[in-house]
Amino acid sequence: AQSVTQLDSQVPVFEEAPVELRCNYSSSVSVYLFWYVQYPNQGLQLLLKYLSGSTLVKGINGFEAEFNKSQTSFHLRKPSVHISDTAEYFCAVTRSNDYKLSFGAGTTVTVRA
Amino acid sequence: SQTIHQWPATLVQPVGSPLSLECTVEGTSNPNLYWYRQAAGRGLQLLFYSVGIGQISSEVPQNLSASRPQDRQFILSSKKLLLSDSGFYLCAWRPGQGRGSYEQYFGPGTRLTVT
Numbered sequence: 001a002q003s004v005t006q007l008d009s010q011v012p013v014f015e016e017a018p019v020e021l022r023c024n025y026s027s028s029v030s031v032y033l034f035w036y037v038q039y040p041n042q043g044l045q046l047l048l049k050y051l052s053g054s055t056l057v058k059g060i061n062g063f064e065a066e067f068n069k070s071q072t073s074f075h076l077r078k079p080s081v082h083i084s085d086t087a088e089y090f091c092a093v094t095r096s097n098d099y100k101l102s103f104g105a106g107t108t109v110t111v112r113a
Numbered sequence: 114s115q116t117i118h119q120w121p122a123t124l125v126q127p128v129g130s131p132l133s134l135e136c137t138v139e140g141t142s143n144p145n146l147y148w149y150r151q152a153a154g155r156g157l158q159l160l161f162y163s164v165g166i167g168q169i170s171s172e173v174p175q176n177l178s179a180s181r182p183q184d185r186q187f188i189l190s191s192k193k194l195l196l197s198d199s200g201f202y203l204c205a206w207r208p209g210q211g212r213g214s215y216e217q218y219f220g221p222g223t224r225l226t227v228t
Contacts, residue, residue: 032215034215034216036219041201041222041224042221042222043203043205043219043220043221043222044157044203044205044219045219046216046218049215049216051215090156090157094215096215099145099162099164099170099207100147100159100162101216101217103156103157104156105156106156106157
């Protein structure tokens, strides 16, 4: 079974500064990777996904992530954050023929003016 | 396009009372369906998933149950709520197996407070 580790539980950042959220996974087979965002009292929204192909994946709201197979990582980045990016972010992994997603514990991003 | 609905949005129930949360998906057929719970300050816990009508897999033994009476309807129930059942309940769907899509799409959630 695969597992996901989000290395930072909380990330404070100033507005217009860059942010990186770290995600590492463990799996013995090929995986598919996702980042979700959750705003307060809302469901999760898919930011981006990696299934195959280019290791640099672009998503919504200016976010991008890079898949690194040798380091089993899928870090999320944004070059310039806004106050509205304050939310919780979840990394998730699955594999072919698996019905379930394995989620990390989440990273809370707080953007300050 | 597909949409997912959950109701109610919020619920306050006394300990020992029954529970019924409903989730429906529109715009797709034969989806995989999921129930998750987020307790305060904690991550996502998968409770149940279903790959077809009447097919329920339980991930965590507890006093909750799930049913799928129709293709696009998923219900979470309890006969007697506990304080520890408080949390934010999320329903999610995914296209059925073999359709080349692995991400899940989440509903707006139900905030349950057991008093």
